[in-house]
Amino acid sequence: MLFTRYKINRRDYxxxxxxxxxxxxxxxxxxRFKGWRSDNPSxxxxxxxxxxxxxxxxxxxxxxVSIVRLDSDDEIERVVRKSLDAIGGLGKLVxxxxxxxxxxxxxxxxxxxxPDPRVVAAVVKLAREVGGEVTVAESSGRGSSTAYxxxxxxxxxxxxxxxxxxxxxxxxxxxxxxxxxxVSLREVLVYPTVLNSDVLISVPRLKxxxxxxxxxxxxxxxxxxxxxxxxxxxxxxxSQSIADLNTVIRPNLSIIDGTxxxxxxxxxxxxxxxxxxxxASEDPVAADRVASWKLQEIEDEVGVSPHHRFDAANIRxxxxxxxxxxxxxNLESIRII
Amino acid sequence: MVCLKxxxxxxxxxxxVTSISLFFVSAPLxxxxxxxxxxxxxxxxxxxxxxxxxxxxLGSGKIVLDLLLPGLIVIFxxxxxxxxxxxxxxxxxxxxxxxxRFTESRRRISGTQSLEKHVILSAxxxxxxxxxxxxxxxxxxxxxxxxILIQYLTxxxxxxxxxxxSLIIISNGLVGRYGRTWCRNxxxxxxxxxxxxxxxxxxxxxxxxxxxxxxxxxxxxxxxxHLVKSDRWGMMSCTKCFECLEICxxxxxxxxxx
Amino acid sequence: MKIFSGEKIVRRSxxxxxxEGAIIIGCLNFASTAASSSNEPVRPPGSxxxxxxxLLCVRCGICLQVxxxxxxxxxxxxxxxxxxxxxxxxxxxxxxxxxxxxxEGEMRCSRRCPTGALRQIGRDEVKLGTVxxxxxxxxxxxxxxxxxxxxxxxxxxxxxxxxxxPVFNKDECVGCGTCLYACPAEPKPLQLTSEGxxxxxWFV
Numbered sequence: 001m002l003f004t005r006y007k008i009n010r011r012d013y014x015x016x017x018x019x020x021x022x023x024x025x026x027x028x029x030x031x032r033f034k035g036w037r038s039d040n041p042s043x044x045x046x047x048x049x050x051x052x053x054x055x056x057x058x059x060x061x062x063x064x065v066s067i068v069r070l071d072s073d074d075e076i077e078r079v080v081r082k083s084l085d086a087i088g089g090l091g092k093l094v095x096x097x098x099x100x101x102x103x104x105x106x107x108x109x110x111x112x113x114x115p116d117p118r119v120v121a122a123v124v125k126l127a128r129e130v131g132g133e134v135t136v137a138e139s140s141g142r143g144s145s146t147a148y149x150x151x152x153x154x155x156x157x158x159x160x161x162x163x164x165x166x167x168x169x170x171x172x173x174x175x176x177x178x179x180x181x182x183v184s185l186r187e188v189l190v191y192p193t194v195l196n197s198d199v200l201i202s203v204p205r206l207k208x209x210x211x212x213x214x215x216x217x218x219x220x221x222x223x224x225x226x227x228x229x230x231x232x233x234x235x236x237x238x239s240q241s242i243a244d245l246n247t248v249i250r251p252n253l254s255i256i257d258g259t260x261x262x263x264x265x266x267x268x269x270x271x272x273x274x275x276x277x278x279x280a281s282e283d284p285v286a287a288d289r290v291a292s293w294k295l296q297e298i299e300d301e302v303g304v305s306p307h308h309r310f311d312a313a314n315i316r317x318x319x320x321x322x323x324x325x326x327x328x329x330n331l332e333s334i335r336i337i
Numbered sequence: 338m339v340c341l342k343x344x345x346x347x348x349x350x351x352x353x354v355t356s357i358s359l360f361f362v363s364a365p366l367x368x369x370x371x372x373x374x375x376x377x378x379x380x381x382x383x384x385x386x387x388x389x390x391x392x393x394x395l396g397s398g399k400i401v402l403d404l405l406l407p408g409l410i411v412i413f414x415x416x417x418x419x420x421x422x423x424x425x426x427x428x429x430x431x432x433x434x435x436x437x438r439f440t441e442s443r444r445r446i447s448g449t450q451s452l453e454k455h456v457i458l459s460a461x462x463x464x465x466x467x468x469x470x471x472x473x474x475x476x477x478x479x480x481x482x483x484x485i486l487i488q489y490l491t492x493x494x495x496x497x498x499x500x501x502x503s504l505i506i507i508s509n510g511l512v513g514r515y516g517r518t519w520c521r522n523x524x525x526x527x528x529x530x531x532x533x534x535x536x537x538x539x540x541x542x543x544x545x546x547x548x549x550x551x552x553x554x555x556x557x558x559x560x561x562x563h564l565v566k567s568d569r570w571g572m573m574s575c576t577k578c579f580e581c582l583e584i585c586x587x588x589x590x591x592x593x594x595x
Numbered sequence: 596m597k598i599f600s601g602e603k604i605v606r607r608s609x610x611x612x613x614x615e616g617a618i619i620i621g622c623l624n625f626a627s628t629a630a631s632s633s634n635e636p637v638r639p640p641g642s643x644x645x646x647x648x649x650l651l652c653v654r655c656g657i658c659l660q661v662x663x664x665x666x667x668x669x670x671x672x673x674x675x676x677x678x679x680x681x682x683x684x685x686x687x688x689x690x691x692x693x694x695x696x697x698x699e700g701e702m703r704c705s706r707r708c709p710t711g712a713l714r715q716i717g718r719d720e721v722k723l724g725t726v727x728x729x730x731x732x733x734x735x736x737x738x739x740x741x742x743x744x745x746x747x748x749x750x751x752x753x754x755x756x757x758x759x760x761p762v763f764n765k766d767e768c769v770g771c772g773t774c775l776y777a778c779p780a781e782p783k784p785l786q787l788t789s790e791g792x793x794x795x796x797w798f799v
Contacts, residue, residue, distance in 0.1 A: 144773075376653050
């Protein structure tokens with residue numbers, strides 16, 4: 001047969017087989033290595049937990065929320081400026097040289113899910129006017145590419161034109177942070193860009209949500225943690241975990257894009273309604289509370305079927321955040337202008 | 338153990354093969370040309386290896402029209418230039434050349450013909466026609482190595498191909514005691530390209546007047562061709578490694594264009 | 596031809612070679628039917644029917660290289676020897692973003708396939724398979740607040756909600772695997788099978 005023509009030296013044969021077997025074994029062993037393309041790198045976090053002082057609300061007692069109507073999309077910048085001036089202006093929070101992080105809510109590449117790029121651009125422009133160094137960053141939902149989403153939705157070009165640096169948080173190594181006043185989370189992994197910023201501005205879209213009823217400024221903070229953590233929240237008490245997260249990653253300012261709102265269901269697949277408002281506040285809980293109330297009104301006006309309706313006063317993650325001191329969830333302590 | 342000093346052609350070949358492999362593997366970065374040793378795609382321009390093309394047409398029982406031209410182009414190149422892929426493109430060939438360094442001093446068996454390779458090739462083609470079984474595992478060694486590299490570097494996984502490569506290397510050691518036994522006696526793709534290299538430009542030829550019959554060229558030839566006889570048909574299995582050119586002490590070996 | 600006339604081919608050696616050849620063909624026949632399973636793998640979008648796919652695919656690996664999410668990998672022998680080393684969709688490594696995402700305008704794998712095992716078809720004609728839910732492992736069915744599958748599903752109507760639990764609509768599902776990839780439960784309650792997959796009929 002094939003193999004009877006020559007006799008091979010045993011030493012050489014053993015060498016051959018040994019090398020091939022070693023190559024195979026090495027390949028199997030190294031095969032556990034993920035390779036250089038991965039949407040969700042496993043967070044090899046730095047082990048020492050960091051004590052982060054939760055950002056205290058600047059005014060305890062009464063929170064101010066501004067709601068401004070806009071008649072056409074051309075006046076977006078003017079309306080954003082007006083809504084910020086009504087609560088005291090950006091100059092109060094941002095001084096020259098401060099690092100400002102604008103966090104838009106970009107879950108997927110669906111442009112109705114994300115805030116209007118013109119709103120984000122307006123916020124960037126206003127922050128730069130008072131001297132801030134602006135970064136726009138986000139980490140999209142599990143199973144999509146943040147970089148692609150940011151450019152497909154139009155936020156990347158709009159923000160860069162307005163002078164901000166746009167980055168996807170997924171490329172960074174997250175840091176473990178302790179959550180001191182927590183109920184369900186004891187520690188959480190957060191991306192360093194978020195922790196290193198001086199001013200955090202949350203820019204969400206006014207939307208319903210399938211699990212947490214609404215997703216506005218508080219839920220938006222889930223985009224500052226890696227995908228594995230996002231998943232972990234769902235295995236704990238989601239609403240409580242959102243509240244706990246906001247005690248350490250509390251936005252200094254929330255500007256809610258209500259130019260169009262998603263009703264009936266969300267964050268994907270709902271119906272878009274031209275609601276034409278911008279809501280702003282330094283208190284994220286108050287902003288969310290007022291925004292949910294407005295969303296309830298919008299659903300009333302549009303005539304969403306009672307089967308899908310919700311009660312704005314009874315949204316778990318907003319109430320839980322209020323209890324933990326992130327802000328005011330009680331309409332009596334909120335002044336609306 | 339015979340320790341061979343690497344000739345300059347060997348170095349050149351290693352560089353060429355490594356560059357081509359890296360070029361294929363890094364395709365997602367440069368986006369110019371995608372492919373492996375089995376098939377290439379440059380936008381609308383495609384190329385396909387001859388054995389894969391033949392099996393495709395035989396196995397499906399139809400002539401695949403949009404691959405007709407790519408297959409024929411490669412076959413034309415093989416007819417004109419012979420088995421140069423084996424030395425200048427196939428990474429398995431380089432690996433086997435490296436294995437060459439572990440063999441004992443070879444008994445010269447140059448000139449003896451082996452029919453095994455034709456038997457293997459015919460069996461594969463017949464299996465393709467009869468059972469419609471064309472799974473190309475060992476049929477395309479350059480494809481195997483390129484796939485190993487691509488799968489490992491982009492996904493971090495190893496698959497069937499590593500087992501196939503190991504079997505190639507093991508069978509190379511089992512069957513003979515000279516360099517590229519696989520390439521000479523077993524490789525189906527090599528056999529097919531060898532049988533097709535009819536015109537075979539740039540093949541080495543020994544000038545009888547200058548030859549001193551030291552037979553060093555035949556000793557070093559990985560395909561164990563009877564070079565001194567310089568028979569045209571024996572040269573069909575030449576893989577253009579040019580070792581014979583390097584080693585001849587009187588420079589009696591020259592390249593011939595027909 | 597020269598090789599036959601220049602040497603003494605004795606009848607015994609000729610028969611020996613014939614027997615060798617027959618043994619090899621027999622082995623190949625055995626291999627071709629060995630471990631052939633009835634379940635079809637989930638193929639990338641635009642694939643021709645399974646019978647011809649295994650013939651047309653030359654295992655060039657181009658689809659694997661161009662896939663932006665890493666959904667495509669080459670199979671082993673689990674689908675039989677005929678289908679070994681062919682591209683399959685593994686949503687645990689990444690979702691197929693042909694419906695929404697990086698491959699939305701054109702499916703890169705189908706565009707680059709050199710032999711035509713994968714062909715370019717319209718987005719709405721593609722169905723890779725169907726996702727099946729195991730209620731035992733689903734977080735929502737166990738009382739947790741989780742609807743990540745419904746949140747991330749790109750196809751309107753494929754996953755609907757009833758009493759805070761996801762309901763999977765087999766007819767609407769396109770088999771992209773986004774829900775599977777996004778699901779945070781461990782072990783995953785979702786599985787992608789080739790049920791209902793639409794394949795292309797192959798003419799020359």
